[in-house]
Amino acid sequence: MTTHIRGMVQNPPAKPLPFPDIDPFGVLNLLPEDEKEWFLRIRKYLQEEVRPQVTDYWNREEFPFHLLEGMAEVGLARLETSGTSWLFRGLVYAEVTRVDVSLSALVGIHNELVLGMVNALGSEEQKKDMLRKLENFELTGAFALTEPAHGSDIAGGLETSATFDGKNWIIKGEKRWIGMGTIADFALVWARDTADQQIKAFIVPTDTPGYSAEKISNKIGLRIMQNAHITLDNVSVPASAHLPGAVNFDAANEMLRNSRAWVGWQGYGIQIGIFDIAREYATTREQFGKPLAKFQLVQKGISEIMSNAQAALGLMMNCARMQKNGTLDMVHAAMAKATATRFARQSAALGREVLGGNGITTDYEMAKFFGDAEILYTYEGTYEINSLIVGRALTGYSAFV
Incomplete structure (x- = not known):
């Protein structure tokens, strides 16, 4: 016999419990009223709509694309540009994690590293073209920094190269463990400029010739997140693909x-x-x-x-x-x-x-x-x-x- 608890399937039978009400020290009361109301809308959506579905996707190592629309509707794609408090954003990240770690990784990477990077380091043209779409999950990105041979020592060991030929940047190298690498619309690729040896960042659409991404499978966790091994085989992007604020590491x-x-x-x-x-x-x-x-x-x-x-x-x-x-x-x-x-x-x-x-x-x-x-x-x-x-x-x- 199965019983549904706030949309979550449990076995054996169980009585409903107030999952949303766990706050022993009253931390939510530290938020302004508008942030608290937003947080509770997010919590309700996650518990009622997302939690019942995610375990099946975790088991199959698949990404639930259909959830992006609802996640955008409750504002999870625009936390970084919302002007809200750091405490609010942190509590939201935690609340998504409470339901699923992979989806919280998506929300965190999207806001802290993708949307945040374009907003902070991008040109006015890049921001005009991308920010609104990013804030609605109409665009998704991957943050491509870690490499097969360089994780902890990436700052000094980064090997992916970028060479400017007077018109385009030619990027060559490999990246590994890149979240969303197989399904994102673009990757923010960190590469070492062969001219000055500085590490810079570039917007690389994932359909660019020479970009290929292989899903890393058989993970014991974070199974919904589509981590990838990315190969950049002389990928050519225009000069405008460089983020002007990213001139060094x-x-x-x-x-x-x-x-x-x-x-x-x-x-x-x-x-x-x-x-x-x-x-x-x-x-x-x-x-x-x-x-x-x-x-x-x-x-x-x-x-x-x-x-x-x-x-x-x-x-x-x-x-x-x-x-x-x-x-x-x-x-x-x-x-x-x-x-x-x-x-x-x-x-x-x-x-x-x-x-x-x-x-x-x-x-x-x-x-x-x-x-x-x-x-x-x-x-x-x-x-x-x-x-x-x-x-x-x-x-x-x-x-x-």
Whole structure:
């Protein structure tokens, strides 16, 4: 027998629980009323329309294109240009993650790295041509920075080249782990200018001759996100494809710093999703004649999940405060990302334990979050690299070289 809980299919039968109401410290009350109302519209859409569908797409490693229209209608494509507070944007990123990590990666990359990059570094003509379409998901982009041989050391090791022949830029190289790389309309490709050795950025339509993208399959997490291995075989784009604000790698640092903080919000949001499932299961599943929620060890696990989540939230709220006053540095973003995703990994293990054997199947969603937590722990700088960024700041010594 199956029961529908706020549009989410659960098995065995279960009673409805107020998933949207989890806010132990009243953080939503810190938002202005208009932002709070917008947030609640987004939450309602995600819980009622998106959550019931995503697990099936996760299982099949497919992207739900039809959801883009609804996501645009509730404003998820225009967060970066909305003029809203950093706290609002962070909470929205977390709320999307609460439903699915891949879709939150899409929303975060789109806003922080694609829309944000065109808006901050693009020419007036580029912004005129692209911004409105990006704000409605009529255009989607990929942020093509990481390479097969260079992840953590990409700033110094980037090999993709760009040569200007007097009329066009000729781009040659490979990129890997690029989200949306197989399905986006264009890629923002970072390449080293062979003339001055500076790293610059270019708008490359994905139907340009010489651009090819192969989907990376068989991932244990982030399965909806279409990560790609991209080959750029003497791709030719006009001079106007260069983003004039991206004249060296320093131009990427601010966006990479904010995107690293965004992953910290994902680390918080996934734990609320894990809590949803663990509490639902524990209060409806009976063993030895009583609900699992009455057992001390089960309560302990659920309590630790929520405590981990709230610790991550406190860290992320401090990041939002520093972003607002312009004092957030990479070390703060690195600490936030590393810590929030470490908590997420712990909470995913705790959540899986609450569900016992049912925790290893996506029928109950927990296995999906369990796999996705591993991805959060690794992308946008591995846990180790982010820890070393913090260690360098604390000790004055670099352990990278």
